[in-house]
Amino acid sequence: MEHLAALASVEGMTAIAAGLILGLAGIGAAIGMGLMGGKFLEGASRQPELVPMLQGKMFLLVGLIDAIPIIGVGIALYLTFVDPFSAKVVANAAAAAH
Amino acid sequence: MATEAEPAAHDAGSYIVHHLTFLQLDLKTWKIVEGQPGFWILNLDSVFFSLLLALIYVIIFRGAARKAHAGVPSKFLNFIEICIDFVDSQVKDAFHHTSKFVAPMALTVGLWIFLMNFMDMLPIDLLPTIAGHAGFEHLRVVPSADPNIALAMSITVFLTAFVYSFVNKGFKGVGAEFLFHPFGKWLMPVNFLLKCVEELAKPISQGLRLFGNMYAGEIIFILLACFTLNYAPTSIGSNLGFIAQVLLATGWTIFHILIISLQAYIFMVLTVVYMAMSADHH
Numbered sequence: 001m002e003h004l005a006a007l008a009s010v011e012g013m014t015a016i017a018a019g020l021i022l023g024l025a026g027i028g029a030a031i032g033m034g035l036m037g038g039k040f041l042e043g044a045s046r047q048p049e050l051v052p053m054l055q056g057k058m059f060l061l062v063g064l065i066d067a068i069p070i071i072g073v074g075i076a077l078y079l080t081f082v083d084p085f086s087a088k089v090v091a092n093a094a095a096a097a098h
Numbered sequence: 099m100a101t102e103a104e105p106a107a108h109d110a111g112s113y114i115v116h117h118l119t120f121l122q123l124d125l126k127t128w129k130i131v132e133g134q135p136g137f138w139i140l141n142l143d144s145v146f147f148s149l150l151l152a153l154i155y156v157i158i159f160r161g162a163a164r165k166a167h168a169g170v171p172s173k174f175l176n177f178i179e180i181c182i183d184f185v186d187s188q189v190k191d192a193f194h195h196t197s198k199f200v201a202p203m204a205l206t207v208g209l210w211i212f213l214m215n216f217m218d219m220l221p222i223d224l225l226p227t228i229a230g231h232a233g234f235e236h237l238r239v240v241p242s243a244d245p246n247i248a249l250a251m252s253i254t255v256f257l258t259a260f261v262y263s264f265v266n267k268g269f270k271g272v273g274a275e276f277l278f279h280p281f282g283k284w285l286m287p288v289n290f291l292l293k294c295v296e297e298l299a300k301p302i303s304q305g306l307r308l309f310g311n312m313y314a315g316e317i318i319f320i321l322l323a324c325f326t327l328n329y330a331p332t333s334i335g336s337n338l339g340f341i342a343q344v345l346l347a348t349g350w351t352i353f354h355i356l357i358i359s360l361q362a363y364i365f366m367v368l369t370v371v372y373m374a375m376s377a378d379h380h
Binding site for chain 1: 321
């Protein structure tokens with residue numbers, strides 16, 4: 001019975017962790033993109049002839065800014081669907097029962 | 099789908115885990131295993147697909163190199179020249195020294211990674227089902243969604259840039275960079291530590307960026323299939339589900355075309371930038 005309580009606790013914590021990862025990643029990516037996009041539009045309005053070059057560099061920066069948030073999304077989805085922590089709890093409970 | 103015929107209990111979790119399991123070869127016992135961690139376990143499917151795509155790339159570009167002539171190019175040669183010009187302009191932008199191998203390396207890295215990412219455009223159950231009939235239970239077809247492959251490419255780029263910095267700056271130059279920047283010579287351990295962190299962050303971020311994007315994209319494909327094709331208790335009914343699957347998967351695939359091209363481009367530009375940084379004198 002205590003194993004069930006332990007398992008439920010671990011699964012709840014995993015869910016909270018995944019939610020935190022996704023939320024904070026979203027905040028970081030959104031604020032970063034917003035700032036960069038604003039600067040890009042400002043620069044484009046000052047010198048419209050530079051727009052193709054700036055756009056190329058902007059897409060490069062999109063990829064760089066998005067890197068850590070998307071790694072976080074990958075880890076959060078991994079935690080949600082391939083529950084490694086509860087798998088460990090189940091394995092330990094099975095080992096302790098023998 | 100082949101999985102609907104299985105009598106065993108089949109739910110969303112196991113479908114997802116099934117699609118995330120590598121076909122692995124245990125190098126100690128030479129047996130096909132699945133789902134094991136360990137140093138002596140080779141992800142056979144990632145290695146196979148990455149080598150196959152490298153072979154395709156080499157055959158196409160070597161054929162183009164042999165056919166190249168100075169007159170008006172054919173359509174195929176035109177396309178190859180567009181690719182090469184694109185990479186050349188990126189290299190010229192970022193790399194201000196002369197080198198014979200940086201641009202070909204950038205071309206190879208960019209196009210190989212694009213081909214590996216492109217495997218994500220195929221339907222997720224297509225190749226695994228074919229492999230299932232051939233006897234392989236698990237198959238992951240996107241090599242760049244394997245952290246081993248992504249980090250292998252970025253670590254190779256890092257080692258190439260590291261050796262290149264020795265070739266360009268000599269042992270004294272590299273030593274000076276490690277020991278005397280950014281603080282003066284009285285803080286050598288701090289300088290060394292900071293420089294090590296900066297150097298290590300490059301391959302890790304480059305590889306994990308590629309891996310994270312591809313892995314997240316693949317998981318979303320799997321989730322879309324899972325929740326529309328009746329593998330989860332919250333599905334809407336199999337007929338409606340198929341229409342939903344076609345619509346949602348098409349939408350996500352179109353967005354993913356941008357992502358795969360962007361990630362290959364970013365990896366290539368970062369390769370060139372790291373090579374340029376290792377050739378820079380201060």
